[in-house]
Amino acid sequence: MTTPQLHPHEPAAARAPSDGHRARQAIPRYYESLDFPALWDEFPTAPDYFDSTFRLQPSEIAAVQERRLLQQVERGWQIPFYQRHWGAAGLKPGDVRCLADLKEIPPFSVHDLRESIERNPPWGDFLGLDATRDAPVPLVLQTSGGTTGMPRAMLYTPRDREVMNIITGRRLYMQGVRPYDLVQVALSTGLTNGGFLAREGIWKYTGAVPVMTGSGAQTPTRRQVEIMKGWKIDFLVGFAPYLRNIGLVARDDMGIDPRSLGLRGLIAHLGLDDRESLEDLWGCGVYDTYGTNEFGSIAADCEHRSGMHVFEDAMHVEIVDPDTRAPRGPGEKGVMYVTSLFKHAAPMIRFNSNDISSWVDAAPCACGSHHRRISRLFGRADNMVKLRGTNIFPEAIGALVAEHAAVNGEYLCVLERDAETGRDDMRVRFELKSADAADAPAIERALAVRIKEALGVKLVLQAAAPGELSPLTGLSSTSKIRRLIDQRPAA
Numbered sequence: 001m002t003t004p005q006l007h008p009h010e011p012a013a014a015r016a017p018s019d020g021h022r023a024r025q026a027i028p029r030y031y032e033s034l035d036f037p038a039l040w041d042e043f044p045t046a047p048d049y050f051d052s053t054f055r056l057q058p059s060e061i062a063a064v065q066e067r068r069l070l071q072q073v074e075r076g077w078q079i080p081f082y083q084r085h086w087g088a089a090g091l092k093p094g095d096v097r098c099l100a101d102l103k104e105i106p107p108f109s110v111h112d113l114r115e116s117i118e119r120n121p122p123w124g125d126f127l128g129l130d131a132t133r134d135a136p137v138p139l140v141l142q143t144s145g146g147t148t149g150m151p152r153a154m155l156y157t158p159r160d161r162e163v164m165n166i167i168t169g170r171r172l173y174m175q176g177v178r179p180y181d182l183v184q185v186a187l188s189t190g191l192t193n194g195g196f197l198a199r200e201g202i203w204k205y206t207g208a209v210p211v212m213t214g215s216g217a218q219t220p221t222r223r224q225v226e227i228m229k230g231w232k233i234d235f236l237v238g239f240a241p242y243l244r245n246i247g248l249v250a251r252d253d254m255g256i257d258p259r260s261l262g263l264r265g266l267i268a269h270l271g272l273d274d275r276e277s278l279e280d281l282w283g284c285g286v287y288d289t290y291g292t293n294e295f296g297s298i299a300a301d302c303e304h305r306s307g308m309h310v311f312e313d314a315m316h317v318e319i320v321d322p323d324t325r326a327p328r329g330p331g332e333k334g335v336m337y338v339t340s341l342f343k344h345a346a347p348m349i350r351f352n353s354n355d356i357s358s359w360v361d362a363a364p365c366a367c368g369s370h371h372r373r374i375s376r377l378f379g380r381a382d383n384m385v386k387l388r389g390t391n392i393f394p395e396a397i398g399a400l401v402a403e404h405a406a407v408n409g410e411y412l413c414v415l416e417r418d419a420e421t422g423r424d425d426m427r428v429r430f431e432l433k434s435a436d437a438a439d440a441p442a443i444e445r446a447l448a449v450r451i452k453e454a455l456g457v458k459l460v461l462q463a464a465a466p467g468e469l470s471p472l473t474g475l476s477s478t479s480k481i482r483r484l485i486d487q488r489p490a491a
């Protein structure tokens with residue numbers, strides 16, 4: 001089994017800087033590495049997409065998906081990761097003949113990717129790229145937003161990256177972005193994929209101008225507001241908690257009503273954050289998006305904001321029971337398995353995303369599209385905490401806390417174990433809107449009652465001053481915000 005090598009083995013001497021010249025080698029040019037018009041036929045860009053693929057009937061979309069799935073499976077059999085993973089489950093080449101056979105393929109998760117990386121550092125053996133064999137192509141490297149250990153790297157070929165860009169362009173067009181608009185991107189622009197992917201998609205496929213302010217660590221929050229106001233920004237992109245934070249800083253610290261800034265929309269990763277209060281704060285629509293580092297954007301709200309349409313010509317989504325893998329019906333929560341229908345490097349075939357969502361009913365959306373819609377994200381299956389027999393998601397607690405008028409929506413769940421009794425408890429710390437709230441104990445009591453009534457579990461609530469939790473959650477410094485800290489001793 002070959003290990004993918006992105007640089008061919010060379011004797012150390014040949015790499016020494018003092019060596020001066022290396023052998024002359026052709027450099028792959030990005031714009032020659034793809035037949036762009038053919039790609040745009042295959043994966044139409046906005047606005048053509050909305051008159052073509054987006055209008056297909058379910059049976060027509062299924063036919064496209066089936067054709068592309070079979071290509072992905074064929075590609076999978078060329079890659080050591082899938083040969084090993086599928087082989088171990090008894091799957092053989094030729095076993096997958098139609099879309100319905102997808103359920104025969106064993107799913108995998110980030111745990112399998114991490115194991116692949118441990119076996120074959122630093123990239124794992126799921127890429128299917130080999131510099132000693134394949135013609136060179138210009139590659140992009142970005143990572144997951146992991147907070148522990150090394151970030152998980154993903155490499156994208158020109159075609160993979162370009163399809164992701166096309167989808168970003170479709171998503172923003174669908175949410176109202178038009179040429180010459182200014183789109184402020186408050187996502188970090190480092191190793192993690194979000195910021196750069198937004199920039200590429202906006203720049204290449206919407207005609208709008210990305211304004212890359214990045215995270216709060218890159219452009220301080222007050223400066224984000226000054227830029228928004230000074231340059232008359234049209235749309236703001238970011239994770240919902242940070243978008244809320246920017247709005248509150250503008251309103252409470254700078255005396256600028258966010259509504260007066262005239263934004264036409266917030267393009268958010270909403271998660272379980274409360275849409276209504278965010279729309280109220282900013283005075284514009286909030287458009288939700290779901291995506292991952294491995295896939296780019298998978299689904300997004302259209303103008304009607306009634307569930308996120310899956311970009312079904314490029315992604316196949318299943319929602320299943322996490323234990324039995326049985327498909328879930330509309331309204332039933334389950335874990336999402338996602339399959340890429342376009343990738344060459346690291347195709348993702350039945351990737352268990354660990355994200356919990358549900359289908360919106362099958363009727364076409366008011367926008368006229370049959371592309372299926374996921375409701376929203378309810379949390380991560382691996383973030384789920386079993387506390388005294390009840391499954392709870394920190395994100396669900398956050399949504400309940402944010403309902404209270406005196407709370408600014410910031411929270412952190414801390415899992416603790418009583419050393420004497422061995423009993424596990426969860427302490428929910430939440431920020432007040434104002435530091436001088438005299439009635440903090442009453443707010444704590446009211447929230448404890450609300451959580452007990454909604455989730456059936458008694459938790460300890462603890463108020464904090466505005467901004468106090470930010471160093472613990474990473475709110476103003478990263479895109480990956482921490483909502484759960486497990487302080488129990490390791491088993």
Ligand SMILES: [Zn+2]
Binds near residue numbers: 302303309366367368
């Ligand atoms: Zn729609």
